[in-house]
Amino acid sequence: MATSTSSPQDRTTGTGPPPGTDPGVKRRRRGALLHRLDVKGAPYAFIAPFFVVFAAFSFYPLIYTSWISLHRVELASLDFMEWVGFDNYLALVRDERFWNALGNTITIGVLSTVPQLLMALGLAHLLNYRLRGSTFFRVASLTPYATSVGAAALVFTMLFERDFGMINWGLSLFGFEHLDWENNKWAAQAAISVIVIWRWTGYNALLYLAAMQAIPRDRYEAAAIDGASRWQQFTKVTVPGIRSTIVFTIVLSTIGATQLFGEPLIFGQGPNGVTGGADNQYQTLGLLLYEEGWKSYQMGRAATVAWAMFLLLILVFVVQRLVKRFVARKA
Amino acid sequence: MPRTRRKPRTRVVAAISAVSALGLLVGCSGGGERTGGGRKDGKVTISMGLYGVMGFKETGLLDKYMEENPDVVVEAEIAGDEQTYYTALQTHLAAGSGLKDIQGIEIGRAKELVDTQKDKFADLSGVKGTDHFLPWKQSQVTSGDGKVIGLGTDIGPMAVCYRKDKFEEAGLPTDRDEVAKLWEGDWAKYVAVGERFKEGAKGDKVAFMDSASGLFNAMIYGGPQQFYDKEGELVYADNPVVKDAWKLASKAATSDLTAKLRQFQPGWDPGLANGTFATAVCPAWMLAHISEKAGEANKGKWDVAKAPKGANWGGSFLGVMEDSPVKKEAQELVAWLTAPEQQAFLFQKQSLFPSSRTALESPEVAGAKSEYFNDAPIGEIFGAAAREVPEEQVLGRKDGTIKDIFSQGLTLIESQNKSPDDAWNTTDERVKKAVG
Numbered sequence: 054m055a056t057s058t059s060s061p062q063d064r065t066t067g068t069g070p071p072p073g074t075d076p077g078v079k080r081r082r083r084g085a086l087l088h089r090l091d092v093k094g095a096p097y098a099f100i101a102p103f104f105v106v107f108a109a110f111s112f113y114p115l116i117y118t119s120w121i122s123l124h125r126v127e128l129a130s131l132d133f134m135e136w137v138g139f140d141n142y143l144a145l146v147r148d149e150r151f152w153n154a155l156g157n158t159i160t161i162g163v164l165s166t167v168p169q170l171l172m173a174l175g176l177a178h179l180l181n182y183r184l185r186g187s188t189f190f191r192v193a194s195l196t197p198y199a200t201s202v203g204a205a206a207l208v209f210t211m212l213f214e215r216d217f218g219m220i221n222w223g224l225s226l227f228g229f230e231h232l233d234w235e236n237n238k239w240a241a242q243a244a245i246s247v248i249v250i251w252r253w254t255g256y257n258a259l260l261y262l263a264a265m266q267a268i269p270r271d272r273y274e275a276a277a278i279d280g281a282s283r284w285q286q287f288t289k290v291t292v293p294g295i296r297s298t299i300v301f302t303i304v305l306s307t308i309g310a311t312q313l314f315g316e317p318l319i320f321g322q323g324p325n326g327v328t329g330g331a332d333n334q335y336q337t338l339g340l341l342l343y344e345e346g347w348k349s350y351q352m353g354r355a356a357t358v359a360w361a362m363f364l365l366l367i368l369v370f371v372v373q374r375l376v377k378r379f380v381a382r383k384a
Numbered sequence: 385m386p387r388t389r390r391k392p393r394t395r396v397v398a399a400i401s402a403v404s405a406l407g408l409l410v411g412c413s414g415g416g417e418r419t420g421g422g423r424k425d426g427k428v429t430i431s432m433g434l435y436g437v438m439g440f441k442e443t444g445l446l447d448k449y450m451e452e453n454p455d456v457v458v459e460a461e462i463a464g465d466e467q468t469y470y471t472a473l474q475t476h477l478a479a480g481s482g483l484k485d486i487q488g489i490e491i492g493r494a495k496e497l498v499d500t501q502k503d504k505f506a507d508l509s510g511v512k513g514t515d516h517f518l519p520w521k522q523s524q525v526t527s528g529d530g531k532v533i534g535l536g537t538d539i540g541p542m543a544v545c546y547r548k549d550k551f552e553e554a555g556l557p558t559d560r561d562e563v564a565k566l567w568e569g570d571w572a573k574y575v576a577v578g579e580r581f582k583e584g585a586k587g588d589k590v591a592f593m594d595s596a597s598g599l600f601n602a603m604i605y606g607g608p609q610q611f612y613d614k615e616g617e618l619v620y621a622d623n624p625v626v627k628d629a630w631k632l633a634s635k636a637a638t639s640d641l642t643a644k645l646r647q648f649q650p651g652w653d654p655g656l657a658n659g660t661f662a663t664a665v666c667p668a669w670m671l672a673h674i675s676e677k678a679g680e681a682n683k684g685k686w687d688v689a690k691a692p693k694g695a696n697w698g699g700s701f702l703g704v705m706e707d708s709p710v711k712k713e714a715q716e717l718v719a720w721l722t723a724p725e726q727q728a729f730l731f732q733k734q735s736l737f738p739s740s741r742t743a744l745e746s747p748e749v750a751g752a753k754s755e756y757f758n759d760a761p762i763g764e765i766f767g768a769a770a771r772e773v774p775e776e777q778v779l780g781r782k783d784g785t786i787k788d789i790f791s792q793g794l795t796l797i798e799s800q801n802k803s804p805d806d807a808w809n810t811t812d813e814r815v816k817k818a819v820g
Binding site: 072128129130131132148150209212214216217233236322323324325328331332347348349350 | 467471474475478496500578644646649651652654655658660677757782785788791793795796799800802810817818819820
């Protein structure tokens, strides 16, 4: 580039005769400075928009949240912050609602992620066959993903309604009467998981499908010649072939599960949504944060929950790295 | 040469991206307008922040005011949900920007605003022609030193809405006066009628009342104080009004008299239409909701009877911001909107019950009948309830939140088979956490 040829020259002028005597030298020096700035500074200017936005909307809130979490602050009087040190954190650890919410986040996470990924795998396998109208089916499997959380959750909430919901009407044909989905802990968590599964299965299936289509056909042919059945081909060729995509979807779904918020909020409707049921039976960590912040208007405690969630994610990451290292060493 | 040409271009791009980054920063720190209104070319613009269905814009009252006062322009911004509205109002108050000249105040927030933000509101105690309110209404927005931060709009006096046809099937009287006699003076009698209803009802598909929390609300909102005392201390645990209400509501819940629904939540609306419950304690503003959700098919099946005791659930105020550049004009507008004539008009249009005593006594309110509810004399029934509410009702800072927690406590008994004592302990703990 233009830069590399001229820079040695710059340096020699910099160490040359005393400054300020010759206007030509001055101009040249200014030019060199601008040039240096161009070379060294331009890259930073290019990346600046991202980092400025990141600093303003992610980093600063993160730091300010941690500052707030050390205070007792109410939304009505944000100017008045009372220093309480780590009291909020101690109270949170002693609060059974926190452990309940953590448990619910994990159980709903497992209930929604595991069936979702298994079904996505099966669906992708089916879509991978040569079939008529395959584009239609592929697009159709992505439509739930394109629906908004609000719309999907609202419709499902009506379907799961106790007295006049369609699902209870269907169950009544088999002799199950009036299952109170919202008030029964496991029924409520299952219902919320259904909403999540409905929305995300098709999306994951398409990711798997893309990975499956990258597997060379001759592997299947070789397997068929060796006498492998369809199922054996699936488990021995397909699944190993898309392993990295499976890991990717597991990571994505886990992140999604820890942030679960909209579905249970809408499922509960009104005050019950905020607390995750009258008995907090499906309150996730996201909902607990919302309850502290936007029902009790206690900003300090809400910030504490946010930081606890952040620290938990870091903990999970560290544990995962340790396990990985341990496994690698053993191998 | 391509080399030399590329250089200035990179510089331009770099400059643009740096400037845009700076622009983003500046964009964040903008603002500084005090309130929405102002004066321009001899015209006064007044901005209003409202929520839900307060009726001023919907019924054309604001247009009427602008017609009568050609030099005034009123701009109303209406948030659908009061919770969202209040969260925004709080942040605007804290930041000192984004406020309107006139802000709506819901009764559940009144005390918090009086306690923490009264300096930001203009004192309305001296505004002319505002001495026509029910005494307890204005006491809710009056601070200890006599500052009035809002003028009353509607109130929610309570009655009992009941299904005539279900009462007849259960062998109970159906005439509204006779029905009111059954439980006159005591909510315990209302629950006793429920027992009779349960025995007489054919099949077990119809519950006597929609929810235990409806009964609980009606009982506590008839007392002089609920969760807090005058000094702002939490007294619910020792307040006989709350304890009695809890006892009776949990009795109704455990003896299977309720449909185990939550008011305004899924299941409740179709319940109104399909008759899964025979009664609902209803504040005046609920009538519009019932007639809409129960639909034309059930016209004449629902009726309204006087409640055992007068109580008030809900209602709003309009406050003017102290910093408003058009404070005087905004005060005049608020006084006009809450004047008896306009309140009576809103009652006829939107069944928002007047908080003005003068409006209550006007023939168009006092003599009002509801066609949907079997021509029930709603003006008379709700008016009587409004006058039975104690002269001074003590509100508390977190009334709205605590009310929700108590409703959930009763749901624990109704739908989760918890014992009333367990549910009380859970509720007690939750209130302490929410307030703490």
